[in-house]
Amino acid sequence: MDKFFANLHLVLAVGLAAAIALIAYVHPDPSLLANYVLRWLHVFFGILWIGLLYYFNFVQIPTMPSVPAELKPGVSKYIAPKALFFFRYGALLTVVTGLSVAHVTGYLVAALTFAPDYRLIGIGMWLALIMAFNVWFLIWPAQKKALGIVEADADTKAAAAKTAMIFSRTNTLLSIPMLYAMTNANFG
Template identity: 65%
Template structure:
């Protein structure tokens, strides 16, 4: 069992097989019409949990804990954990936005939400906040984290400034995530 649970890819594969089994089962199909809306809603929530979960991990756990870690142990986080977490963080942000846009299109809400038409303002607020947050991930947090973590060449002053910029941008995303989640979870 430890070999199976030690393999993340195997666990994910079995998780998806189990979920597909539920999707095709009578206790799902007797009550819900299986269509693209349901598949993309499921994927949107899945990727969104990864994205926001990592956002909260960085802000509630990693950032506050780093000053308490002895200097000789910090490379364990900065060279191994943070780069891997940032990989999933940025790609889950992108996949959340893509699946959300597809879902909004399937619900005929994409244009109406993005332009705040009557009856679509709530989802529109959620969409715009998510787009701002995703852009922040890709164009502010990630470029600055690459410098701060030493993944690209930078002197110590540049690393320190980049780390502070990435942290402030990440905290900005935490702030925006609260109203974004409210808007996204209360539209339907």
């Protein structure tokens, strides 16, 4: 049992298989299976993405100034890069699965164009798209410099850390109305 739980990928694979089996059991209509699986994956990846966003903003950013200098490389060299990997791909997969759900259920264009019955979900989708853009094109490039993943002088690293923090906080701000829009949209 220790070997099983020590292998994160195996635990995730078994969890995925168990969730899909549960979905298929509860919703045996094969024509709806893709919709239910995509919705579940969307929520799973959304929890991963927003959970890490909140970890960075509620824990790591405020705590780093009090971490002794000799311990900071433990975070910047090991924890942050791994967390940022899951953060980036959580964002990407949340958006891909969310757009897929909207496409499969037929409201993608209506939501993205703010059709009256889809305005709230559309707002949530656009906020998520802006947030994902921030992750991939503003936060991640800045973090690569700030963490020393790419070469940068001390001034560039400091400026990059500030940029990453500002856009991470921007995403925290946007996540609050985005979560409201996503959980309270009433469409169809």
